[in-house]
Amino acid sequence: MTEPDFTELERRADPRSSDAPRRTKRGEATQRRLLEAAEAVFAELGYHEASIVKITERAGIGLGTFYLYFDSKQTIFEALVIDLNRRVRHSMAEKMHGAATRLEAERAGFAGFFEFTAAHPALYRVVREAEFVSPEVLQLHYTRIVEGYVEGLRRAQGLGEVSDIDPEVAAWALMGIGELIGARYILWERDGQDRAPTSIDPHVFEQMMRFIETALAPSGDAADRAATERTKEDQE
Amino acid sequence: MTEPDFTELERRADPRSSDAPRRTKRGEATQRRLLEAAEAVFAELGYHEASIVKITERAGIGLGTFYLYFDSKQTIFEALVIDLNRRVRHSMAEKMHGAATRLEAERAGFAGFFEFTAAHPALYRVVREAEFVSPEVLQLHYTRIVEGYVEGLRRAQGLGEVSDIDPEVAAWALMGIGELIGARYILWERDGQDRAPTSIDPHVFEQMMRFIETALAPSGDAADRAATERTKEDQE
DNA sequence: CCGTAACCTGAATCGGGTCTCAGGTTGGGA
DNA sequence: TCCCAACCTGAGACCCGATTCAGGTTACGG
Numbered sequence: 001m002t003e004p005d006f007t008e009l010e011r012r013a014d015p016r017s018s019d020a021p022r023r024t025k026r027g028e029a030t031q032r033r034l035l036e037a038a039e040a041v042f043a044e045l046g047y048h049e050a051s052i053v054k055i056t057e058r059a060g061i062g063l064g065t066f067y068l069y070f071d072s073k074q075t076i077f078e079a080l081v082i083d084l085n086r087r088v089r090h091s092m093a094e095k096m097h098g099a100a101t102r103l104e105a106e107r108a109g110f111a112g113f114f115e116f117t118a119a120h121p122a123l124y125r126v127v128r129e130a131e132f133v134s135p136e137v138l139q140l141h142y143t144r145i146v147e148g149y150v151e152g153l154r155r156a157q158g159l160g161e162v163s164d165i166d167p168e169v170a171a172w173a174l175m176g177i178g179e180l181i182g183a184r185y186i187l188w189e190r191d192g193q194d195r196a197p198t199s200i201d202p203h204v205f206e207q208m209m210r211f212i213e214t215a216l217a218p219s220g221d222a223a224d225r226a227a228t229e230r231t232k233e234d235q236e
Numbered sequence: 237m238t239e240p241d242f243t244e245l246e247r248r249a250d251p252r253s254s255d256a257p258r259r260t261k262r263g264e265a266t267q268r269r270l271l272e273a274a275e276a277v278f279a280e281l282g283y284h285e286a287s288i289v290k291i292t293e294r295a296g297i298g299l300g301t302f303y304l305y306f307d308s309k310q311t312i313f314e315a316l317v318i319d320l321n322r323r324v325r326h327s328m329a330e331k332m333h334g335a336a337t338r339l340e341a342e343r344a345g346f347a348g349f350f351e352f353t354a355a356h357p358a359l360y361r362v363v364r365e366a367e368f369v370s371p372e373v374l375q376l377h378y379t380r381i382v383e384g385y386v387e388g389l390r391r392a393q394g395l396g397e398v399s400d401i402d403p404e405v406a407a408w409a410l411m412g413i414g415e416l417i418g419a420r421y422i423l424w425e426r427d428g429q430d431r432a433p434t435s436i437d438p439h440v441f442e443q444m445m446r447f448i449e450t451a452l453a454p455s456g457d458a459a460d461r462a463a464t465e466r467t468k469e470d471q472e
Numbered sequence: 473c474c475g476t477a478a479c480c481t482g483a484a485t486c487g488g489g490t491c492t493c494a495g496g497t498t499g500g501g502a
Numbered sequence: 503t504c505c506c507a508a509c510c511t512g513a514g515a516c517c518c519g520a521t522t523c524a525g526g527t528t529a530c531g532g
Contacts, residue, residue, distance in 0.1 A: 024478070026528085046368055048284045051519060062481040067521070129368050131419075132282055132361075139424065142416075163450070169417070169443040176416030177409045180378075183367075184408050188375065207405040214399070215451035260508070262498080287489060298511040303491065473532105480527065489518080497510070502503100 006140045010082065031069050033059045035083070038076050043122030047077060047133045078137045081130045084123055085141045089148065091116040102156030103213050110178055110209070114200045117182045125187065128179075146171045153216075162216045174212065181208055242376045246318065267305050269295040271319070274312045279358030283313060283369045314373045317366045320359055321377045325384065327352040338392030339449050346414055346445070350436045353418045361423065364415075382407045389452075399454045410448065417444055 037059035041050045052073055056063050070076040095112030099105035117124045130138040149171035156162040185204050273295035277286045288309055292299050306312040331348030335341035353360045366374040385407035392398040421440050 024529085026479070030479085052521085053519075063483095063520095064481050064522080065479080068479075073520075125368075132284075132365050132368070142420070165447060166439070166443040169440050170447055172416050172420050173413045173444060173447050176412035176414070178412070179416060180408050180412030181405070184378070203402070204405050207402040208409060211401060211406055211409050211451045214453070214455070215447045217450070219450075260499085262509070266509080288491085289489080299490095299513095300492080300511050301509080304509075309490080475532095476530095478528085478530105481523105481525085483523100485520105485522075487518105487520090490516085492515080493511105493513100495511085498506105498508085500505100500507100502505090 030061060034069055038080055042080060042126050047129050074134060078134050081127055081137045081141060084127055085144055088116050089145060102152060102161045105152060106212060107209055113178050114182055117186050118199045121187050145175060149174060160218060163218045266297060270305055274316055278316060278362050283365050310370060314370050317363055317373045317377060320363055321380055324352050325381060338388060338397045341388060342448060343445055349414050350418055354422050354435045357423050381411060385410060396454060398452045
């Protein structure tokens with residue numbers, strides 16, 4: 001279970017890694033415009049339908065200029081996924097901040113995740129597509145999120161709020177639930193359905209949280225009952 | 237929650253749908269060789285690195301012949317995913333057959349799923365890639381599996397073996413767990429690691445099943461005890 | 473207002489893909 | 503044996519995309 005080393009990957013995806021020096025405001029702005037255009041184009045078309053030409057056109061920049069800032073289509077894609085990872089985790093962390101118990105934090109974290117997915121559905125599809133474009137960068141994405149979970153679960157276990165399940169396995173299970181529920185009830189809804197999926201169906205969210213809370217609850221009866229009561233109260 | 241109509245999709249992916257009549261043994265054999273070659277090539281290279289030329293070369297068949305049997309690369313890909321869906325569900329159903337309780341069936345079903353994924357890792361990646369190649373056909377894949385789950389969960393709820401959680405939400409959560417645990421502990425292991433992932437790590441499997449079993453367990457104490465007893469009796 | 477480093481450009485090159493088509497081959501029924 | 507419907511073929515027409523490169527533009531320090 002040796003964790004892969006992602007530093008090389010991040011260096012490669014860092015736009016500043018291109019050998020040419022880059023100093024002026026103008027250069028920085030161009031770079032930023034390329035990344036923003038890439039975000040829009042990848043989100044709209046997917047990796048393979050996207051092209052450098054489309055990205056540079058959208059950025060309002062000459063084709064050749066692209067190669068002053070990124071080595072290839074793959075490189076800019078990786079940079080984008082790393083950026084999105086940061087943003088998803090930020091959305092989750094922001095929501096989780098201030099939660100009193102682990103279960104509350106769990107609930108808040110999922111809410112943050114779904115909020116991001118609902119706000120940027122196409123963007124989250126980009127992250128999922130990384131599995132086929134650059135498996136390494138997807139592993140980085142998942143690993144980073146799981147790390148946060150594992151730490152939180154360990155702490156909660158210390159406080160007796162969560163059963164003694166293997167936190168790593170539990171963390172991957174939780175991610176899996178979030179991914180597929182998000183895919184099914186947020187991403188799929190956009191096509192064909194009437195209502196705009198600005199967020200997840202509350203019923204689905206409640207049922208999912210119940211599933212998760214039950215799964216994580218400490219096994220003992222006393223602790224069990226405490227958790228059940230808490231669930232009722234916390235209907236913020 | 238109107239279910240999409242997949243019949244058109246299946247017709248399109250059915251190799252026999254090409255307008256030309258197809259009768260003889262020879263034609264059937266060619267068609268089968270193309271599908272088998274496509275399976276190998278898509279599994280090895282992914283959708284976009286794959287090409288018609290590579291598929292026909294592998295099949296030992298002329299390039300032009302391909303178009304007598306399939307309309308496009310997309311069409312043969314869809315046919316392949318539908319076929320894989322059938323095989324995954326078969327692997328799961330076979331294992332689940334004869335399980336006395338829902339929890340046993342759950343366990344057996346997951347074992348079947350992981351067995352398939354471990355036996356054909358690349359093939360299962362093909363299914364996941366369908367999300368970007370043909371979202372429709374992936375929806376068909378997931379929907380079919382979820383249908384089975386929902387039915388099983390409903391029956392188990394009738395017997396008091398499973399809590400009264402919304403079975404559809406639970407089914408998607410279960411799929412999500414299986415997908416990501418499978419991806420993490422079977423597919424990722426192949427690269428870089430020493431041990432061959434002929435199957436999933438037993439510790440991980442046990443922890444995951446504990447997570448799932450806890451999540452699905454009936455909530456009330458009485459129901460809980462009843463279910464426990466029932467488990468002993470109902471060894472039909 | 474000049475020089476130069478940084479920046480920008482898009483036509484051209486190159487590689488590789490899909491799909492067509494005009495014609496060749498096969499095999500089973502009469 | 504012969505015929506013809508079914509089957510097979512791969513060179514070529516066509517398209518599209520990544521990447522390069524020779525040369526143009528910008529802006530800032532002096």
